[in-house]
Amino acid sequence: KKENVTEELNFFGKISADQNNYIDIFPLVGGNVVSVNVSLGDYVHKGQVLATIRSTEVAGIQKDLSDARTDVLLAEKNYRVAEDMYNGKLSTDKDMMEAKGQLTKAKEQLRRSEAVSQIYNVRTGNIYSVVSPIDGYIVQKNINKDMQLRSDRSDNIFDVANTKDVWAILNVNETDIDKISMGMPAIVSTLSYPDKKFQGSIDKIFKIIDPQTNSMQARVVLDNKDGLLIPDSKATIKVLHRSNTEALAVPSDAVIFDQNKYFVLIYKSQNDIKIREILPIKQNEGTTYMATGLQEGEKVVVNNKLLIYRALNN
Structure with a gap:
């Protein structure tokens, strides 16, 4: 039967983690690393504790939370006393309003302290818990037990990548740029699984020429629910160019x-x-x-x- 002639364009590239599901994890506090619960390559779940750090900064957060709770109890007691005195005609409206204002202020401070404590994953014993924000694999680990972490540390301690979807990044020579367009179907193969073909389509074209390779990059999004496509592995991408x-x-x-x-x-x-x-x-x-x-x-x-x-x- 008659068909539009389809040309197969072959490109080299690599598999990359979906950067929308790639998280750098930084410690919010400095201190001594008490435990590291995962290794490179481990699969982790959202909320799982990856490491714990004993920190004096956490001690300050815990003290602020404890003080805020005490202040609320005291403000509630003072409010009840002021209310009883007001009902007994022993205090003025002004005294009542002041007691109510102090209670409201104390409760607002407690809410702020609880929010800070939750952000820092504070546990008893001055312990800060490093937790995973997503499901995924540990693809980078820069922390070990008994390490001393500075509070001004700028390097991440973990990278977590969810690889249910991955990218195939292809390098397009300048002579082929005019043949590439959004939505074009693509077939991806890797050295690890040469007989298996992964289907996708071009969903992004980076309109920038790399001066070192004289090539432009394009991206194919691939379903990786079976986990066969490994980030940073080499890939061959076959793009189907349909002519008129x-x-x-x-x-x-x-x-x-x-x-x-x-x-x-x-x-x-x-x-x-x-x-x-x-x-x-x-x-x-x-x-x-x-x-x-x-x-x-x-x-x-x-x-x-x-x-x-x-x-x-x-």
């Missing part, structure tokens, strides 16, 4: 190459199979496009074609 030119197409598995010529087997019935020479204009892994040799609607043999071809020639 139409030509007759047959499965490439139906084409026979013999004596520097191309042939197909025309099937009319079990007793009527003929060899016919064709002239391909483009041959891809799955489809061969022809200039001459076939008519639209004719059937070709795919299964056991070589056996039939040899039998007909003999």
Whole structure:
């Protein structure tokens, strides 16, 4: 049948973690590392404790929280006393309003202290817990037990990546830039699984030329629910470029190459199979496009074609 001629463009690239699901984890406090509960490559869940740090900064947060709770209890007591005195005509409206204002202020301070404590994952014993913000794999680890962390540390201690979706980043030569566009289908293969094909499409084109490689990058988003695609592994990306030119197409598995010529087997019935020479204009892994040799609607043999071809020639 007639189809638009599709050209397969091959590019080299690599698998990258989805940067929207790649988190750098920094300690919010300095101190001594009490425990590290995970190793590089471990899968962790959101909220899981990755490490604990004993910190004097946490002690200050705990003290502020304790003081805020005490202040609320005292303000509540003073408010009850002021209320009783007001009901007994022993205090004024002003005294009552002041007691109520002190209670409101104390409760607001307690809420702030509780929020800070929650942000810092404060535990008893001046312990700060480092927790994972997402489900994913530990892809970087820069912390060990008994390390002393400075409070002004600028380096992260963990990287967590969720790899349910990954990116294939392809390098596009300048001569091929005009052939690449958004939404083009792509087939990705890796050295780890050379016989497995991963389907996707181009969803972003980076309009910047890398001066070192003289190439532009494009991105293909891939479903990685089976975890077979590993970030930073090399990949071959085949992009399908469909032209406006139409030509007759047959499965490439139906084409026979013999004596520097191309042939197909025309099937009319079990007793009527003929060899016919064709002239391909483009041959891809799955489809061969022809200039001459076939008519639209004719059937070709795919299964056991070589056996039939040899039998007909003999």
